[in-house]
Amino acid sequence: MRPGAGSILLRYLLLAGLAIFFIAPLLMMFLGSLKADHRVLLESGSLTAFLPHELSLQNYSDVFRRTDFLRFFFNSLFITGCVVICGLVVNALAAYAFARLQWRGRDLIFNLVLALMILPFEAIAVPLFYGASILGLRDTYAVQILPFIANAFAIYLFYSFFIGIPKELEEAARIDGASTLRIFFSIIAPNAKPVFASVAILTFLTWWGSYLWPTMVTIGPTVRPLPVAIASFYTLPPLQWGDILAFGVMMVSPVLLLFVIFQRWFVAGVASSAMKG
Amino acid sequence: MTTDFTMGYRNHTFKLLSVGLILTTLLSGCGKGTDSTADLTLLRVWAHAGQERERTVLQQQVARFNRANPDTKIQLTLIPEGSYNAQIQAAAVAGELPDLIELDGPFLSAYAWQGHLQPLDDLLDNALVADLLPSIIAQGSYADRLWAVGVFDSGLGLYADRSKLNQAKLRIPSLQQPWSLQEFETALEQLAIADPDGQVLDLKLNYAGEWYTYGLSPLLQSAGGDLIDRDHLRSADGTLNGSESKAILTRVQNWITNNLIDPNIDDAAFTSRRVPLALGGHWNYQQYRASLGDELILLPLPDFGSGSKTGMGSWCWAITDTARNPRAAAQFIAFLLTTEEVLAMTNANSAVPATRSAIDASPLYRAGGPLHLFFEQLDIGHGIPRPRTPAYPIITAEFQKIVDRVRSGSDVTAALNNAVVKIDREITDNRGYPGPGER
Numbered sequence: 001m002r003p004g005a006g007s008i009l010l011r012y013l014l015l016a017g018l019a020i021f022f023i024a025p026l027l028m029m030f031l032g033s034l035k036a037d038h039r040v041l042l043e044s045g046s047l048t049a050f051l052p053h054e055l056s057l058q059n060y061s062d063v064f065r066r067t068d069f070l071r072f073f074f075n076s077l078f079i080t081g082c083v084v085i086c087g088l089v090v091n092a093l094a095a096y097a098f099a100r101l102q103w104r105g106r107d108l109i110f111n112l113v114l115a116l117m118i119l120p121f122e123a124i125a126v127p128l129f130y131g132a133s134i135l136g137l138r139d140t141y142a143v144q145i146l147p148f149i150a151n152a153f154a155i156y157l158f159y160s161f162f163i164g165i166p167k168e169l170e171e172a173a174r175i176d177g178a179s180t181l182r183i184f185f186s187i188i189a190p191n192a193k194p195v196f197a198s199v200a201i202l203t204f205l206t207w208w209g210s211y212l213w214p215t216m217v218t219i220g221p222t223v224r225p226l227p228v229a230i231a232s233f234y235t236l237p238p239l240q241w242g243d244i245l246a247f248g249v250m251m252v253s254p255v256l257l258l259f260v261i262f263q264r265w266f267v268a269g270v271a272s273s274a275m276k277g
Numbered sequence: 278m279t280t281d282f283t284m285g286y287r288n289h290t291f292k293l294l295s296v297g298l299i300l301t302t303l304l305s306g307c308g309k310g311t312d313s314t315a316d317l318t319l320l321r322v323w324a325h326a327g328q329e330r331e332r333t334v335l336q337q338q339v340a341r342f343n344r345a346n347p348d349t350k351i352q353l354t355l356i357p358e359g360s361y362n363a364q365i366q367a368a369a370v371a372g373e374l375p376d377l378i379e380l381d382g383p384f385l386s387a388y389a390w391q392g393h394l395q396p397l398d399d400l401l402d403n404a405l406v407a408d409l410l411p412s413i414i415a416q417g418s419y420a421d422r423l424w425a426v427g428v429f430d431s432g433l434g435l436y437a438d439r440s441k442l443n444q445a446k447l448r449i450p451s452l453q454q455p456w457s458l459q460e461f462e463t464a465l466e467q468l469a470i471a472d473p474d475g476q477v478l479d480l481k482l483n484y485a486g487e488w489y490t491y492g493l494s495p496l497l498q499s500a501g502g503d504l505i506d507r508d509h510l511r512s513a514d515g516t517l518n519g520s521e522s523k524a525i526l527t528r529v530q531n532w533i534t535n536n537l538i539d540p541n542i543d544d545a546a547f548t549s550r551r552v553p554l555a556l557g558g559h560w561n562y563q564q565y566r567a568s569l570g571d572e573l574i575l576l577p578l579p580d581f582g583s584g585s586k587t588g589m590g591s592w593c594w595a596i597t598d599t600a601r602n603p604r605a606a607a608q609f610i611a612f613l614l615t616t617e618e619v620l621a622m623t624n625a626n627s628a629v630p631a632t633r634s635a636i637d638a639s640p641l642y643r644a645g646g647p648l649h650l651f652f653e654q655l656d657i658g659h660g661i662p663r664p665r666t667p668a669y670p671i672i673t674a675e676f677q678k679i680v681d682r683v684r685s686g687s688d689v690t691a692a693l694n695n696a697v698v699k700i701d702r703e704i705t706d707n708r709g710y711p712g713p714g715e716r
Contacts, residue, residue, distance in 0.1 A: 037544075038543045038544060038545050039543075041483070041542050041543050041544065042542060042543040044542070045542070066329060129367065129370070129371070130370075130371075133370075133371035133372070133373065138368075138371060138373060215360045215363050215364060215367070216363070216364075216367040217367070218364075219323070219354060219356065219364060219368065219373075220354045220356075221354075221355070228357060228360055229357065230357075230359075231357035231358065231359030231360040232326050232357040232358070232359070233357075233359070234357070234358060234359030235325075235326075235327050235328055235358045235359070
């Protein structure tokens with residue numbers, strides 16, 4: 001039975017409402033980044049916040065003048081890129097070992113790894129911080145990358161996907177003499193692109209906006225990532241909201257771009273992992 | 278096959294481990310700065326990356342010091358203000374504080390109590406200390422010792438539009454004869470009559486944060502209330518929720534309810550001449566002067582019963598307990614406190630110079646200068662330091678919540694009692710913050 005026109009209209013209205021709900025803050029941030037500071041605050045309580053008028057790129061120019069934005073952008077990109085790429089390799093291999101290889105204690109260790117998912121980062125931040133300090137890793141790229149490569153949730157997502165791949169594919173390759181790693185990289189990985197995309201995006205989103213840990217372990221601007229750098233704008237009031245919004249736009253743009261590019265795989269990966277999980 | 282698998286696996290594992298090890302080594306090396314010059318005293322200095330003008334002056338001062346002292350090198354690290362305290366605390370926990378740090382005055386007690394600082398009493402020249410304003414000494418002292426000194430202090434007052442005060446036929450108050458509570462409320466009503474929207478006072482409610490404690494707690498103190506019992510610093514009960522505090526905050530709430538306060542959303546209430554009165558600090562002066570010209574006058578805060586009071590305290594310099602060469606660190610502080618350097622900073626940020634010598638040489642602050650009142654009120658003791666106790670972070674956080682509740686029309690008594698419970702619980706949980714000799 002086809003839904004009636006009223007039902008379709010209601011559905012579209014609901015979806016349009018949700019779309020506005022999610023897009024409005026982004027639109028306000030983007031337009032605000034092109035307006036003078038006093039206009040940002042003055043218009044924030046009304047619909048004029050969404051009207052493009054008296055626009056200029058002055059706030060963007062201010063951001064580059066007031067901060068070493070490119071340096072911080074590189075730092076964030078490098079740190080997040082390393083966590084994502086190394087994480088994909090390590091977590092996928094770990095998940096494959098749990099899903100396919102037979103070894104003593106596998107199930108016990110897998111359950112322990114899964115149990116780690118319930119631990120919030122805040123709970124281990126202090127011991128991790130002491131560990132990093134003892135190793136002399138503070139204020140380095142390493143301390144922002146190494147602790148976050150292995151990730152229980154990523155392992156779980158990979159595991160859920162791998163467990164659903166037909167074993168016959170691997171058995172055929174093994175008969176042909178392929179090693180386990182060869183099977184993984186030549187058979188499993190190409191068939192698991194959606195889950196790789198999902199894990200990559202989720203990891204990217206998590207660490208691109210990470211604030212607590214970088215605040216604890218960075219000091220100078222050399223390895224300072226974007227979320228800590230934006231704190232430079234939170235100084236003596238009044239705050240210059242135009243500059244803050246311009247910084248915000250440049251900070252979230254890569255995330256939006258990444259999501260738009262990999263959206264299809266991301267949705268497929270999350271959906272299939274969820275179903276198989 | 279098993280052998281092939283094992284060999285292949287081992288080879289790959291070895292390669293992966295090698296790559297990982299190389300990566301770790303490379304990454305660990307990134308971003309670490311060292312100074313290998315043998316005869317050079319390296320002083321690591323951390324400061325907050327505040328306003329651009331202050332930042333620029335500080336960088337110039339470091340360059341001048343380095344040029345004048347070839348045996349000492351200042352390595353300055355600027356940390357974003359928004360995350361400054363968190364990063365200092367993290368470094369303290371890790372035992373990696375630098376030699377010299379800049380601190381926001383009200384947080385000094387907490388750092389001194391935690392044992393992260395060393396006293397300056399024996400490190401600074403007596404003549405230099407004698408030249409400091411009393412408010413600078415008061416702010417930098419804790420447990421009868423001097424732990425930090427600022428290059429400048431802050432000024433808080435009431436900026437006014439002279440022509441509108443004259444039109445309303447209001448008396449121009451002075452430090453010797455400030456407005457009384459009744460005069461002040463009459464002035465608000467008189468000014469409101471001639472004002473298009475009736476909003477005549479800017480309390481900078483758009484600032485929020487630490488401004489609330491800095492800018493609005495002097496109103497409590499002027500009325501006879503306070504944030505905490507100053508004699509023992511062990512309880513806020515009976516003080517913060519006392520009748521005086523409650524009465525003045527109820528009046529503030531009434532001013533808001535009666536539409537006398539401009540919410541100042543655009544931060545232009547005074548500069549656009551929408552309001553004739555604005556509570557403000559030294560940092561507002563340049564902008565206000567540019568907007569009002571000769572019509573700008575600076576007034577003391579009203580006397581609500583216990584005398585006119587004002588805020589004080591700003592960023593200050595302290596030597597850490599891990600400083601390897603405290604004498605060299607003190608030498609840098611002394612350099613920053615020379616008249617020339619104090620003026621370089623205070624001419625840029627309009628703050629109150631920390632020394633009397635610099636006050637006399639400052640075009641803004643010397644007798645007859647437009648901001649002389651800020652100096653005078655600090656000099657005669659009208660400035661009330663924010664409570665010098667390690668409990669200050671919880672006190673200010675709770676007071677900010679009180680102001681938010683007052684603003685939103687909530688019950689004042691309930692807001693005050695709620696805050697008192699939380700502050701007292703924090704102090705009790707820390708056994709009253711026993712001093713260094715009592716722990």
